[in-house]
Amino acid sequence: MAHEPAENLTFPFPLARPHALQACWDVQLAGLDADALRVALEARMFVQLDDFVSAQQLADHLSLLPTNTGYFLELLWSMDVLEREHTASGEFHYRTRTELRPYLNADSPHYCGDALLYRHRVLRQVGVQLSDLLREGMPRPPLPAPAAQQQGWAEAARVQIAQEQQAVTVEVACDLLNRQPEFAQARRMLDLGGGPGLVAIALAERQPELSGVVFEYPAVAEVAQENIRRAGLSGRLSTRGGDLILDDFGSGYDLIWCSSVLHFVQDIPAALDRLYAALRPGGLLVCCHAEIAYDARQARPVLQYYLHMRMQGRHVLPAGQLATQLQQAGFVRVEQLDDVRFPVAPVAVLLARKGKNLS
Numbered sequence: 063m064a065h066e067p068a069e070n071l072t073f074p075f076p077l078a079r080p081h082a083l084q085a086c087w088d089v090q091l092a093g094l095d096a097d098a099l100r101v102a103l104e105a106r107m108f109v110q111l112d113d114f115v116s117a118q119q120l121a122d123h124l125s126l127l128p129t130n131t132g133y134f135l136e137l138l139w140s141m142d143v144l145e146r147e148h149t150a151s152g153e154f155h156y157r158t159r160t161e162l163r164p165y166l167n168a169d170s171p172h173y174c175g176d177a178l179l180y181r182h183r184v185l186r187q188v189g190v191q192l193s194d195l196l197r198e199g200m201p202r203p204p205l206p207a208p209a210a211q212q213q214g215w216a217e218a219a220r221v222q223i224a225q226e227q228q229a230v231t232v233e234v235a236c237d238l239l240n241r242q243p244e245f246a247q248a249r250r251m252l253d254l255g256g257g258p259g260l261v262a263i264a265l266a267e268r269q270p271e272l273s274g275v276v277f278e279y280p281a282v283a284e285v286a287q288e289n290i291r292r293a294g295l296s297g298r299l300s301t302r303g304g305d306l307i308l309d310d311f312g313s314g315y316d317l318i319w320c321s322s323v324l325h326f327v328q329d330i331p332a333a334l335d336r337l338y339a340a341l342r343p344g345g346l347l348v349c350c351h352a353e354i355a356y357d358a359r360q361a362r363p364v365l366q367y368y369l370h371m372r373m374q375g376r377h378v379l380p381a382g383q384l385a386t387q388l389q390q391a392g393f394v395r396v397e398q399l400d401d402v403r404f405p406v407a408p409v410a411v412l413l414a415r416k417g418k419n420l421s
């Protein structure tokens with residue numbers, strides 16, 4: 063027998079509004095979402111989810127329990143990771159949302175799952191260490207020695223930074239620079255702290271007269287060098303290994319790209335002076351760094367992502383401060399674009415020029 067749908071009642075008092083505690087419950091529920099995404103990636107579920115499948119089909123393929131797989135897929139659907147269709151037989155079939163497929167399917171060249179799993183691990187570790195960090199500062203055992211730290215950056219450049227540059231940063235860099243008249247004229251560029259160098263590679267691919275340098279710690283520079291070779295750009299791009307705080311990163315550049323690097327520099331004004339000196343008159347510096355917005359909601363992803371680093375003495379400047387420091391270093395026509403998409407948390411992009419008639 064067909065039933066009438068239940069009548070929706072509207073209460074004349076605010077019972078339907080969330081309880082004050084809902085904000086706390088939401089935070090706790092979000093932790094489970096993060097675990098669900100981790101489990102799905104670890105099980106390579108998204109390889110099977112390019113096309114609609116039932117929970118039974120997925121469970122059979124991955125040797126899982128069908129009923130629990132159904133609940134799990136429903137959760138991923140509620141997280142906006144999957145979409146679903148209602149079949150004639152009355153069951154739901156699920157597939158990955160179109161825009162996420164290239165990044166979640168481990169067989170895709172744009173796969174970003176290693177980067178997501180890495181971020182998950184780090185954020186969870188921070189959660190575990192948080193109480194100690196509050197009471198005792200640096201986690202025990204102490205931070206890795208400089209050589210191990212550089213090796214850590216090299217591993218990051220091989221996997222998660224490369225995946226994130228490929229998925230996000232390259233597109234942002236190309237789009238931003240295509241809008242700048244200086245880009246078409248630029249002949250020599252520096253990608254300072256460029257990690258795997260995919261930004262420099264993408265820019266050189268789009269601007270055939272551009273040559274340049276990726277400056278990085280020596281172990282990381284090797285990773286970038288290998289990527290440059292693979293891209294067939296060894297004739298125009300090279301790497302320079304060193305410590306950007308101590309070593310010369312060259313000069314005479316028309317364009318400098320510097321993203322998510324100044325967080326690791328103690329004396330930012332001194333670094334900006336050196337960037338200014340490294341640019342040719344009329345040159346353009348593009349500086350992309352997270353900063354702390356005044357508004358709590360806007361500040362949140364940056365505060366979450368950088369909490370651990372800030373507790374280790376790294377810097378994330380308050381909104382607007384880097385722009386002021388660039389002007390103090392002599393840069394002119396400093397423009398700021400806020401909330402530009404970037405891996406994990408948005409950045410402020412600063413476009414800063416060196417005046418044409420200066421040396």
Ligand SMILES: C[S@@+](CC[C@H](N)C(=O)[O-])C[C@H]1O[C@@H](n2cnc3c(N)ncnc32)[C@H](O)[C@@H]1O
Nearest residue numbers: 215255256257278279282305306307321322326
């Ligand atoms: C967060 S990653 C950013 C990589 C790249 N710029 C991007 O936005 O994808 C920071 C990079 O800065 C490099 N770096 C940090 N401190 C450095 C230093 N003192 N000298 C050379 N490279 C440094 C690290 O090796 C790492 O590759």
